[in-house]
Amino acid sequence: MKLRDLLNDDQIEPAEAALAQAHPEAMEVKDPVILKVLTAVSAWVASLFLLGFIVLAGQPDESSTFAIGALLAGLAIMVHYSQKNAGTFVAQSTLSCMMCGHLMMLVGVVLIMDYQSDEMLTLAITQTLLCALPVWIFRRAAYQLIALLLAAFFWTYYAVEMDAPWLFRLVLAVQVSALAALTLWRGRRSSFGYALALSVGATLFFLDWIQSMPRNARFDEALWPTNLIIAVFLAAIGGHLLPVANRWQPKVLVLFVMLVALAFLSSPGLLFAIALLTLGYGLRDPIYTGLGLIGLPTFIIFFYYSLQVSLLEKSGILLASGIVCLLVAYLAHSSLEKGASVEAANL
Amino acid sequence: MTKPLLDQTPDHRSLKVLRDAGVISPASFWAGIRQMNDPQEWARWAARLCMVLGSALVLAAVVYFFAFNWDALERMQKLGLLQALTLGALGAGQWVGFRRLGGQLLLMAAAIFVGVSFAVFGQVYQTGADAFGFFGIWALCILPWVLAGAFAPLWVLWFVLVNLTVWLFWNQVGQFNSLLHYSYICIPLTVLNGAGLLLRERLATRYEWLRGRWLRPLFLLGALTPLLIPALDLIVDSSAGGGYAMFVGSVIWMLCLGVTYLYFTRCQFDSTALCIVLGNAALYLITAIGRMLEEADLFDDGAGFFLMALVIVGVTALLVWWLRELSQRHGSTAGSLQ
Numbered sequence: 244m245k246l247r248d249l250l251n252d253d254q255i256e257p258a259e260a261a262l263a264q265a266h267p268e269a270m271e272v273k274d275p276v277i278l279k280v281l282t283a284v285s286a287w288v289a290s291l292f293l294l295g296f297i298v299l300a301g302q303p304d305e306s307s308t309f310a311i312g313a314l315l316a317g318l319a320i321m322v323h324y325s326q327k328n329a330g331t332f333v334a335q336s337t338l339s340c341m342m343c344g345h346l347m348m349l350v351g352v353v354l355i356m357d358y359q360s361d362e363m364l365t366l367a368i369t370q371t372l373l374c375a376l377p378v379w380i381f382r383r384a385a386y387q388l389i390a391l392l393l394a395a396f397f398w399t400y401y402a403v404e405m406d407a408p409w410l411f412r413l414v415l416a417v418q419v420s421a422l423a424a425l426t427l428w429r430g431r432r433s434s435f436g437y438a439l440a441l442s443v444g445a446t447l448f449f450l451d452w453i454q455s456m457p458r459n460a461r462f463d464e465a466l467w468p469t470n471l472i473i474a475v476f477l478a479a480i481g482g483h484l485l486p487v488a489n490r491w492q493p494k495v496l497v498l499f500v501m502l503v504a505l506a507f508l509s510s511p512g513l514l515f516a517i518a519l520l521t522l523g524y525g526l527r528d529p530i531y532t533g534l535g536l537i538g539l540p541t542f543i544i545f546f547y548y549s550l551q552v553s554l555l556e557k558s559g560i561l562l563a564s565g566i567v568c569l570l571v572a573y574l575a576h577s578s579l580e581k582g583a584s585v586e587a588a589n590l
Numbered sequence: 591m592t593k594p595l596l597d598q599t600p601d602h603r604s605l606k607v608l609r610d611a612g613v614i615s616p617a618s619f620w621a622g623i624r625q626m627n628d629p630q631e632w633a634r635w636a637a638r639l640c641m642v643l644g645s646a647l648v649l650a651a652v653v654y655f656f657a658f659n660w661d662a663l664e665r666m667q668k669l670g671l672l673q674a675l676t677l678g679a680l681g682a683g684q685w686v687g688f689r690r691l692g693g694q695l696l697l698m699a700a701a702i703f704v705g706v707s708f709a710v711f712g713q714v715y716q717t718g719a720d721a722f723g724f725f726g727i728w729a730l731c732i733l734p735w736v737l738a739g740a741f742a743p744l745w746v747l748w749f750v751l752v753n754l755t756v757w758l759f760w761n762q763v764g765q766f767n768s769l770l771h772y773s774y775i776c777i778p779l780t781v782l783n784g785a786g787l788l789l790r791e792r793l794a795t796r797y798e799w800l801r802g803r804w805l806r807p808l809f810l811l812g813a814l815t816p817l818l819i820p821a822l823d824l825i826v827d828s829s830a831g832g833g834y835a836m837f838v839g840s841v842i843w844m845l846c847l848g849v850t851y852l853y854f855t856r857c858q859f860d861s862t863a864l865c866i867v868l869g870n871a872a873l874y875l876i877t878a879i880g881r882m883l884e885e886a887d888l889f890d891d892g893a894g895f896f897l898m899a900l901v902i903v904g905v906t907a908l909l910v911w912w913l914r915e916l917s918q919r920h921g922s923t924a925g926s927l928q
Contacts, residue, residue: 245596245597245598245599245600246596246597246598246599246600246604246605246608246622247596247597249600249614249618249619249621249622250596250608250613250614250618251615254613254614255596257611257613258596258608258611258613258614259596261607261608261610261611261613262596262604262607262608275861275862275865276862277807277862277865277866277869278861278865278909278910278913281865281869281872281906281909282906282909282910285902285903285905285906286906288902289898289899289902289903289906290899292895292896292898292899292902293895293896293899295892295895296892296893296895296896296899297892298892299891299892299895300891300892300893300895300896330910332903332906332907332910336903428616429616483620483623483624484623484624484627485624485627486624486625486627498636520639524632524635525623525627526602526606526623527602527603527606528606539643540646543643543646543647547650553658554654554655554657554658555654555655555658557654558651558652558654558655558658559651561647561648561650561651561654562647562648562651564647565643565644565645565646565647565648565649565650565651566644566648567644568640568641568643568644568647569640569641569644569645569648570644571636571637571640571644572636572637572638572640572641572644575633575634575636575637575640576637578633579630579633579634579637582630
């Protein structure tokens with residue numbers, strides 16, 4: 244099969260142009276990373292000074308805090324769209340301006356509400372509404388991540404406050420569905436996808452953290468629905484990566500059941516890290532792989548650390564899990580060697 | 591003759607390029623991905639992942655087991671255990687081969703175990719020794735391995751230990767009950783890391799393991815940062831005492847900036863190193879202007895904040911322009927490997 248076979252006739256010309264543009268020889272030489280970092284830091288510091296100037300010189304009240312925030316956000320969006328090929332400094336300045344504007348709008352709404360109603364619910368609803376900005380208008384990974392993280396954090400915190408695990412699961416399900424829709428259904432690489440992946444990881448870490456606190460023990464009871472949400476996501480990834488003929492092979496099914504069982508015994512975060520690793524390896528996407536590689540040890544360490552058993556029992560559990568992993572590695576390795584020797588014999 | 595781009599078999603890179611350009615439909619993209627999926631590659635990947643995970647879990651189990659029994663262990667058993675770990679890592683390194691990455695990592699592990707052994711020794715016998723002695727002895731003991739190991743991260747570990755020794759010696763003994771200003775310790779730290787940089791520059795042509803791109807910026811930062819602190823302190827709070835020491839520190843820092851700037855523009859062009867040098871100068875300039883604005887009482891009504899924002903924008907723009915100009919003159923923006 245050639246690349247051409249995957250394309251319709253009307254896609255041939257733009258495809259050739261895209262491939263020629265992405266050819267290593269056509270790529271422009273870039274500034275060193277450290278210069279980008281320095282410029283980004285200065286953009287952020289300059290924006291903070293500008294914000295300090297606005298606050299000190301204007302001393303805004305509740306409604307003008309919101310208005311100034313909206314003004315800053317509007318300015319950032321304007322610059323963002325007028326400077327398509329902006330350098331690091333301009334890009335980071337608009338980003339920081341946008342974030343300052345966003346936070347000022349959020350604070351403005353809370354101040355206008357005058358803490359009359361449920362503060363956390365107000366924050367959560369306002370933040371969710373404000374998420375429309377990073378999703379459709381100002382598509383920058385860092386902004387999308389912070390906006391999503393804030394929304395997820397407010398809702399999760401509210402769910403804990405109200406002792407409503409269903410709300411937590413709903414927030415997680417919405418995030419995972421959006422991630423699946425972006426990466427699998429639309430098959431697009433987008434900064435929003437990376438932001439969502441990080442946000443889901445952070446939400447799951449937040450869940451682990453809550454569970455490690457004795458006073459919120461009620462969240463402990465029903466971990467399986469959370470595991471189920473992630474397991475469905477993992478199954479969907481497998482479905483997209485595996486050829487139809489291989490999907491229902493006994494080996495694949497056994498591996499999937501083993502993975503899900505392992506995660507059901509430990510934490511949903513572990514299963515999500517495995518899902519990201521699988522997606523990252525399947526697409527050769529360094530960001531999903533990197534997130535998975537960071538998530539895997541983080542969730543494992545947190546899980547074993549927060550186990551309420553003696554050090555000796557912990558040692559036993561760790562040893563057993565380690566031996567299972569090594570056994571799987573050995574079986575996979577020996578099956579590979581067997582396959583190679585059969586191939587050599589056939590030749 | 592090379593094949594036309596679209597007549598090649600699909601690979602991950604070209605599929606991703608077409609996807610990002612919005613040229614290919616999601617269904618075709620996944621069909622291409624599925625076509626490239628080799629079950630054997632997946633099995634190899636899973637085996638490697640399980641191997642790393644399993645080894646880490648078993649090692650953690652061993653650590654937990656000894657942590658559980660730590661109080662019950664005799665002194666000699668505790669120390670013997672760590673010695674056994676050190677020797678085990680060395681033996682395994684010898685078996686793997688010290689010129690291979692695995693062997694070098696094991697040598698590094700052995701060097702870390704030496705430090706842990708000294709820490710446990712101090713805890714078991716309550717020696718009451720100063721912390722600088724601990725780091726100093728540790729650095730001295732692993733020096734032969736550092737010299738023979740030919741492994742850059744081990745070299746960096748050794749320099750970190752020596753830096754810690756010097757800094758802690760100053761904190762615990764050298765400052766003579768706070769009679770001497772801290773700027774005096776920044777000079778030896780700069781000399782030490784500068785010597786590291788110099789060694790790296792001299793030996794990199796002969797030894798390949800010293801040619802890593804990350805090593806030069808690391809040593810350069812280590813050499814310039816200690817003296818940047820008194821230089822900035824002299825601007826921000828010159829009335830707090832130690833003015834002479836800070837002045838000496840600032841002069842040496844400026845000399846270092848000049849020398850490194852000349853070296854990295856004329857002898858060995860490296861845009862990353864130049865960015866560090868010019869970034870130091872930019873930070874100094876911004877702090878100096880900020881101090882002037884503060885002395886003019888411009889921060890009280892907010893005007894100083896606005897001016898500072900403009901200053902930061904201006905200095906950063908100047909830095910970027912200067913660096914790009916230098917890079918264009920040398921026909922490259924990428925950091926040199928040498």
